[in-house]
Amino acid sequence: MLPLRLLLTFMVTVVGMLFSTTGFAWQSTSVRPSVDFRDDAELTVADDEITLQDKTPAKPKDPPKPPTRPQTPPAPPSRPSIPPVPVPAQPQQPQPQFNPFVNPQPNQPYLARLSRAPDMFGDSFGSFTGLTFADPNTTSPDIKSSEIRLPKPGGPRVFKNEQSRAMPTDRVFGLYHHFQNAYRLETASANVDLFTLGFEKTFLEGNTSIELRMPLSNPVGLSTGVTGQSFQTHAAGDLIVTFKGLVYSDESQAVALGLAVNTPTGSDLNVTVNSVNSFTLKNDAAHLIPFVAYQAALNDDVFFNGFLQFDTPTNANSAQSRSGIGGAIVTNGSVTDQTLMYVDASFGYWLFRDDEAEFLQGLAGVLELHYTTALNRADNVDLTVVEFGATSGRYDVLNLTVGLQANIARNTLLRAAFVTPLTDSRNRFFDSEFSLAVVFQL
Structure with missing residues (x-):
């Protein structure tokens, strides 16, 4: 074992x-x-x-290591949350609508220096009607003895550059113009006094406006005993309706496009030649007047206004001739007005300004140049004894305007200007002009 x-x-x-x-x-x-x-x-x-x-003896257990980081004591019990106090809703302010055709920034208010810049004075008279008539002592009607200048049917025309600017404005105004030697016969001349009442109303947050002007002139009658020439006009003029809208604006400049419509509400033109034959030029034509307006405040004291506009007839004016006193109509015809272009520039400077004054708050001086030219040759109608139409074919007119504006109280403007032609007698509509305007800004 x-x-x-x-x-x-x-x-x-x-x-x-x-x-x-x-x-x-x-x-x-x-x-x-x-x-x-x-x-x-x-x-x-x-x-x-x-x-x-x-056989290895047992090793004693290592003592516990102390914590490397101090232990965070437990957080005390949180208090019960308090419900928030309701805040009453504030009424929301209406936000202005953005017009993309006006401003890169929605309806930024215009600075005062641009809105208070004075309007352009202008030199409005329009053009005239020429008349060439035959010498009664000649046997051939083709032999013409003289040319005279007569009013256009409807009277003098008031254009958009007259007492105006690019920025739409709420206003009511009255204008007065005196034209020295505006109409001429062979041995006589006639002055014209033109009164215009109008108003302008803005809409679409002040970016556009509509304006109405009604010109009224003194009845003009002129005759010569030597050749038996005479003509007669009446007081009623052509009503003008103007639409204008800003296409760009900022704190120091504004650009506007517009269209004025000259409606044939005025009187006809009646002419007598050789004391026997009478002629009538009807006021039938409406005119469209598109324009571009520019306005700038170069600094607190210097300002500028500019206009470019075209006057285009939409139809012709009919012409009639009669033989003898109360005679029947002998011939008929029509004549179309010329298309005109107007270029206007106005510089101004504030001589004095105190917005806190009780009466006179500002005084500004203005210097302007106005150029008018015909873009086509004149249309004429031959009525045997007379021939209606512009006598000079085409013309170029240059006028100088010197004006003064006074700001009275808060919203009243008094404006006065003197106009003198810078061209010869064949390229002028009058010998001189004085104008006065009263404007109430609303």
């Missing part, structure tokens, strides 16, 4: 050394739990049981 135990002990020792050398753990069903053979272990066999005891 003893040799068998020694043999088993020897075999177990050899096998354990082999497994320990190769790194494998040996496991047997008769051994519980599994045992690793190490140098620091002691193997014992007793009663068919093998035990392995560790």
Whole structure:
């Protein structure tokens, strides 16, 4: 029995050394739990049981490491939340609508220096009707003795550059013009006094406006006893309706486009030649007047106004001649007015300005140039004894205007100007002009 135990002990020792050398753990069903053979272990066999005891003394447990970071104490219990106090809703201010045709910035208010810049004075008279008549002592009607200048049917025309500017304005105004030697017969001339009443009303937040003007002139009658020439006009003029809208504006300049419509509401022109033959030029034609207006405030004291406009007739005026006093109509015809172009420039300077003054709040001086030219030759109608139409064919008129504006109280403007032609007698509509205007800004 003893040799068998020694043999088993020897075999177990050899096998354990082999497994320990190769790194494998040996496991047997008769051994519980599994045992690793190490140098620091002691193997014992007793009663068919093998035990392995560790000879390494037990190491004391390491003390717990203190925490590297101080622990945050628990937060105290939160207070119950207080419901927010309701804030009354503020009334929403109305936002101005954006007009893409006017301003890169929606309806930015214009600075005062642009809105208070004075209007252009103008030099309005329009043009005249020429009449060439035959000498009654000649046997041939083709031999003409003289040319005279007569009013156009409907009287003098008032154009958009007259007492106007690019910026739409709420206003009511009254205008007076005196034209010296505006109409001429062979041996006589006539002056013209023109009165104009009008108003302008803005809409679409002040970016556009409509304006009405009604001119009224003194009835003009002129005759010469030598040749028997005479003509007669009446007071009613042509009603003018103008539409204007801003296409660009900022704090110092504004550009507007517009269209004026000259309606044929005025009187006809009646002419008598040789004391026997009478002629009538009807007021039938409506005129369209498109324009471009520019306005600038160069600084607090200097300002500028500019206009470019065209006067185009839409139809002709009919002409009639009668033979003898109360005679029947002999001939008929028609004559079309010329198309005119107007170029106007106005520079001004504030001589004095005090917005806090009780009476006189400002005084401005203005210097203007006005150029008028015909874009086509005159149309004429031959009525045997007379020939209606412009006598000079085409013409170029240049006038100089010097004006003064006084700002009275808050919204009242008093304006006065003097106009003188810079061209010769064949290229002028009058010898001189004086104008007076009263404007109430609303």
